Amino acid sequence: MDALKKLSEEASRCAKCGTCLLNCPLYPETLLEQNSSRGKLSLIESLAQGEITATRRLSDILSQCLICNTCGEGCPNQVKTEETFLNARRELCSRRGLPLPKKFIFRYILNSLRIVPALLKAGSLIQGIVFKRIPSESGLRLRFSLPLIDKRRFIPALPKKFFKESYPAVVTAPREKMKIAYFAGCATNYIFPGSGYAAMNILNRHGVSVVIPEKQVCCGLMAFGSGDWKSSRKMALQNIEAFEKNEVEYIVTTCASCGAALKKYYPMLFEDAGDDVKQRVARFSNRIIDISDFLINKVRVLEQPVKLTSDISNNTNRKIRVTYHDPCHLHRSQGISKPPRELLKSIPGFEFVEMENAGTCCGMGGSFNITHYDLSLKILDKKLESLKKSGAQILVTGCMGCMLQFMDGIYQKGMDVKVMHLAEVLD
Ligand code: SF4
Numbered sequence: 001m002d003a004l005k006k007l008s009e010e011a012s013r014c015a016k017c018g019t020c021l022l023n024c025p026l027y028p029e030t031l032l033e034q035n036s037s038r039g040k041l042s043l044i045e046s047l048a049q050g051e052i053t054a055t056r057r058l059s060d061i062l063s064q065c066l067i068c069n070t071c072g073e074g075c076p077n078q079v080k081t082e083e084t085f086l087n088a089r090r091e092l093c094s095r096r097g098l099p100l101p102k103k104f105i106f107r108y109i110l111n112s113l114r115i116v117p118a119l120l121k122a123g124s125l126i127q128g129i130v131f132k133r134i135p136s137e138s139g140l141r142l143r144f145s146l147p148l149i150d151k152r153r154f155i156p157a158l159p160k161k162f163f164k165e166s167y168p169a170v171v172t173a174p175r176e177k178m179k180i181a182y183f184a185g186c187a188t189n190y191i192f193p194g195s196g197y198a199a200m201n202i203l204n205r206h207g208v209s210v211v212i213p214e215k216q217v218c219c220g221l222m223a224f225g226s227g228d229w230k231s232s233r234k235m236a237l238q239n240i241e242a243f244e245k246n247e248v249e250y251i252v253t254t255c256a257s258c259g260a261a262l263k264k265y266y267p268m269l270f271e272d273a274g275d276d277v278k279q280r281v282a283r284f285s286n287r288i289i290d291i292s293d294f295l296i297n298k299v300r301v302l303e304q305p306v307k308l309t310s311d312i313s314n315n316t317n318r319k320i321r322v323t324y325h326d327p328c329h330l331h332r333s334q335g336i337s338k339p340p341r342e343l344l345k346s347i348p349g350f351e352f353v354e355m356e357n358a359g360t361c362c363g364m365g366g367s368f369n370i371t372h373y374d375l376s377l378k379i380l381d382k383k384l385e386s387l388k389k390s391g392a393q394i395l396v397t398g399c400m401g402c403m404l405q406f407m408d409g410i411y412q413k414g415m416d417v418k419v420m421h422l423a424e425v426l427d
């Protein structure tokens with residue numbers, strides 16, 4: 001079906017009932033109809049029917065959305081809001097193009113195996129000049145404002161060694177029972193290598209050998225969310241090719257956003273492709289699995305004699321209070337919310353507490369957090385209130401984007417809560 005007709009038909013299915021206004025994390029912050037799903041769908045319908053044109057203002061309005069799919073999940077008419085918003089952004093991008101810096105980054109930087117590490121390696125060497133180190137935290141703050149980076153922002157320091165530099169192509173488990181492939185993703189590789197090391201340790205301890213294909217690149221989610229499907233497809237095909245050589249049953253991810261891109265969005269990207277390409281994409285996407293799901297349902301770690309974690313409370317009778325934030329890309333995009341909780345509850349010495357609204361978006365929303373920083377922080381404020389009420393000492397999550405967002409908010413509010421990836425806590 002013609003793309004515009006499809007867009008118009010889906011958007012016109014909205015009954016304007018307003019149910020989605022109640023749960024949207026963004027709408028209550030502005031009370032602007034254009035920020036609600038209903039408002040955006042109405043504009044998209046008008047665009048698809050030629051009643052309005054693809055202006056810069058329309059691009060701005062459609063970029064004011066976290067693509068969290070809370071609206072789609074609760075819609076009584078089952079309007080495919082997420083798909084419709086993403087397709088509308090694609091339409092706008094094809095008519096208006098992208099701002100030059102974004103275009104350059106998506107087309108020439110993120111898909112490069114050499115440029116990204118070289119730039120970030122240089123960045124790690126000069127970060128002390130541009131940033132101030134935050135004592136007592138492994139973080140940084142800008143000394144002066146830079147375009148798109150707010151001076152208030154907490155930024156984790158870049159590591160000296162990136163994740164992929166630390167491992168050979170195959171990490172063999174001492175008593176191998178199974179072999180999988182691992183998709184690291186940019187944030188694990190360049191910002192949070194510790195979560196990747198932890199994942200390798202846990203997998204190896206349970207007899208799982210890990211293949212880390214050298215030629216994997218960025219998952220392409222940022223380009224996809226900005227409507228640049230051409231760049232995103234290029235990265236997708238590079239990744240598919242990099243993993244095709246390994247005939248393993250599963251490709252494990254530790255970042256919910258990468259996982260959602262590889263599993264859910266890649267098939268969308270190639271909807272119009274020929275059957276042979278679609279089959280390659282499906283073969284790849286069907287093998288993607290989040291580490292929590294993999295540990296619980298494939299390795300069955302809770303039924304094994306090998307201990308998942310050691311009892312870190314041995315020297316004290318006090319238990320460590322831990323809570324969990326559901327990344328949108330894990331529980332709504334991949335349907336995974338139970339396995340991380342089962343794993344956390346199994347750790348001796350931990351007291352798991354459920355925080356209020358654990359499944360509400362944290363306000364990160366990919367580049368939303370860069371382009372609408374103040375709004376993003378306002379959305380996060382509500383999550384931080386829930387976190388405070390829970391009394392947790394550690395906030396655990398499974399998405400690198402959510403980790404960055406919480407670290408920033410917690411630092412700015414002066415809260416005494418540590419943010420950790422699930423794999424780090426288990427290790
Ligand atoms: S809940 Fe669904 S039908 Fe109702 S206004 Fe929102 S998108 Fe439209």
Ligand code: SF4
Pocket residue numbers: 023024025026027035036037064065066067068069070071072081
């Ligand atoms: S995707 Fe999320 S932020 Fe966007 S309109 Fe729907 S509920 Fe609101």
